Structures are given as C-alpha cells and as structure tokens.
Amino acid sequence: MPQILVAANYKIKIKMNPTLSKTISGLVENFKITDERRATLQPLIDFIQDKKDKNLPINLNFICTHNSRRSHLSQVWAQVAAAFYKVPNVSCYSGGTEETALFPKVAETLSTQGFQVLKISVEPNPVYAIKFDENSKPIIGFSKKYDHAFNPENGFAAIMTCSQADGGCPFIAGAEKRIPITFEDPKVSDNTPQQNEVYAERSLQIASEMFFVFSQIKS
Secondary structure (H helix, E strand, C coil), rough: EEEECCCCCCCCCEECHHHHHHHHHHHHHCCCHHHHHHHHHHHHHHHHHHHCCCCCCEEEEECCCCCCCCCHHHHHHHHHHHHHCCCCEEEEEEEEEECCCHHHHHHHHHCCCCCCCCCCCCCCCCEEEEEEECCCCCCEEECCEEECCCCCCCCEEEEECCHHHHCCCCCCEEEEEEEECCCCCCHHHCCCCCCHHHHHHHHHHHHHHHHHHHCCCCC
16 A cells, blocks of 8 residues: 655655655655765755756756666656655756666666566667656656757756766766766676675665755755
8 A cells, every 4th residue: 555655844745655655764864974975965955956946947867877777776766855855847867978778676676665667668778667656757767878869958967976977978068067976886796695785775875865965955
C-alpha cells in the first residue's frame, strides 16, 4: 500500500510505496554533510533560489562522462527532492560527454530503494520510466550526450558529477551556470562482492545531498 509522506515544515503529501518513504525519511531526519561539501553545494542552492524568486523555470542538467551512473542518480534524486520540498518549475535532466547506456545496476539500486522502474524499450541503450509516487509523471532515463535534443538548449545549470566530465568539457553550450558537484564512481565496485553495497551507498549519498539542496530553498 502506498504511504503518504509528509515533509516536516513543508506540509507536503506524496503518495509513494513504503520502501521509498522509509528511504527518504532516513535522509531528511539527519543530513550528514560536511561543511566542505555544503560549500560545494551552495552554488546549486543559489541558482535554484534565484530562479524560484524570479518565478522562472529551473532546469538542471546533470552531466558525467557516460551518462550511465552518477548523472542518472543525481537526476532522479533531485527531481524527487524538488517534489518533496514543493519547489515548483523544476525539471531535471542528465547527459554525458558520450552516449552509452544506463547501467543496469543503477536501475536495480533505485528499484531496491523504492522506485518503480519500468524498462520501456529493449535495445542496447534502453529507455526507463522511473516513478516515485502514484501520480507524478515518470522520470525518463536513458544515456545521451548532454546536448541531446531531449535536454534543454539554454538557460540551464550544468552540474558536473564527475571530474572527468568537468575537465573534458571546458564549455557547455547553452549553460547559464556550470557547477561542479563530483561523486566517486560506483563503477569501481563492478564485478566485486561489494557492488550492491557501493551502489546503494553512492545513491544514498547523492540523494542526501540533493535533498539538502532543496531543503535550503526558501519560499
């Protein structure tokens, strides 16, 4: 049965399954984010706040090298955090410096943490629909270059989630602001007994930081 999750101080109700509700409750009860990391997140907070204050669309494009792991996790959790804290006009995207495929372990990890993940195409680069509550439109996940037609052309923040993409993309056409927020690649655990644990930890780290960002947005 779906649970109605209410965010403290925001009076927001989101109908989601109990697993995802529990995952999010654990995140927002105690943000474990260092001062150094909070400083890294501040430019994204400022970008979102400025757009919200001006009642403008808030377009966020999360970018890593292959658009297969970290950028998708960031896209998904940021979109959920925006809904949870009821920050309007937020659209989250992801892209890479090259096109590969959303790594299956990412989809599996999100499913384990409570998302409904639907594979809606069967091809080398499949398309996924990722739902976090009963009625919100699904988040669409598939690997693409950051300037793919699916993504916004201008007026967006380019959030660089890996150092390779940040260093390899000195210029992101159309980006209003470029913000490096890098995460360690869970790929290092592939083909090891620690893979499930590492992917879960990275997903929850990204989730915690995205929820912290949106918790700082003032109404």
